[in-house]
Amino acid sequence: MSKQSGSLRRYVLTRIGLAVPMVLILLVLVFVLMRVAPGDPISAAQGGHLTPAQLAQKRHQAGFDKPLILQFWEYLRSVLTLNFGTTISDGRSVSSIIVQNGGVTLTLAVGAVVVALGLGVPLGLLAGRYRDSAGDTVTRVFAIVTYATPVFFLGLLAQLLFSSHLGWLPSSGQADTLVQLNVPTKTHILLLDALISGQWDAVWNIFQHYLLPWITLGLLIVGVFIRMIRINLIQTLQGDYVEAARARGIKESDVVVKHAFRNSLVPVVTVLGLQIAMLLGGAVLTEKTFNLSGLGSMLINYINSRDYIAVQGLVTFFALVVVVISMLIDFINALIDPRVRY
Incomplete structure (x- = not known):
């Protein structure tokens, strides 16, 4: 060994x-x-x-x-x-509730993490690369606002704008009623079940229903990733090995992406683990706002009863x-x- x-x-x-x-x-x-x-x-x-x-x-x-x-x-x-x-x-086994309703919470949480990383990584990279620029200032303000805004308030604003006013996306539920009835239950994860059964129209319908909840919950933690990547990238760019790479004539874009950026991502893994509790707490309110029957919504129902x-x-x-x-x-x-x- x-x-x-x-x-x-x-x-x-x-x-x-x-x-x-x-x-x-x-x-x-x-x-x-x-x-x-x-x-x-x-x-x-x-x-x-x-x-x-x-x-x-x-x-x-x-x-x-x-x-x-x-x-x-x-x-x-x-x-x-x-x-x-x-x-x-209602005499139900809590374990059966976890199996039957946990897929909604899992789908919501995974999609929110993808949104948070998809926005947080490039914005944090740009903010750290162009430190103290106008773009850096706007990005930092965006990170603070998204972190401070209550998730249920953000969800209601998204419903009013994209559902009620523009009519682009559904406002609640994880799919249309007929879609949920026609997709065979195999994993209790509706999106995955639709993919397994090859019902692509159902996949698109489910994706549309989840898009607003994903964005709403993802914005809850995106600010943390932006700030973490920005700070670590700035510190990494001041390292000796970065200066050595520049001295060898390597392009600045390659220095940032291939040398500094890769090392600045290491703390992001730790931050992701620390945000799980916040993500689950936000999922409770997000599920209730968008009428998703996940574990968070069930928890609120049982608290009320x-x-x-x-x-x-x-x-x-x-x-x-x-x-x-x-x-x-x-x-x-x-x-x-x-x-x-x-």
């Missing part, structure tokens, strides 16, 4: 070991927060619809009459087996997703930059 592969292996094992207490702390926080309110989840969700005897029976069946330490142990054991509980209001079991399961799933993606980002960083391993 080489020294580099050994250091990478140690880093991966160390990072996994550090993730265990992090996950445990997250589970404790979720468990405690869901029980801060007076009473119990059964009473909160159905207290006005059941008799005291029925409430007592429901609490006993759900185990809420047991000591908190036993409730937490059962909760922890369920999470380890990927069982996130059963909703109180005071179904704390469903809320606990969905929040736990979101927390685990953030932890896993953060670990993957760290592994990618270790592969790209060996200095991270030491």
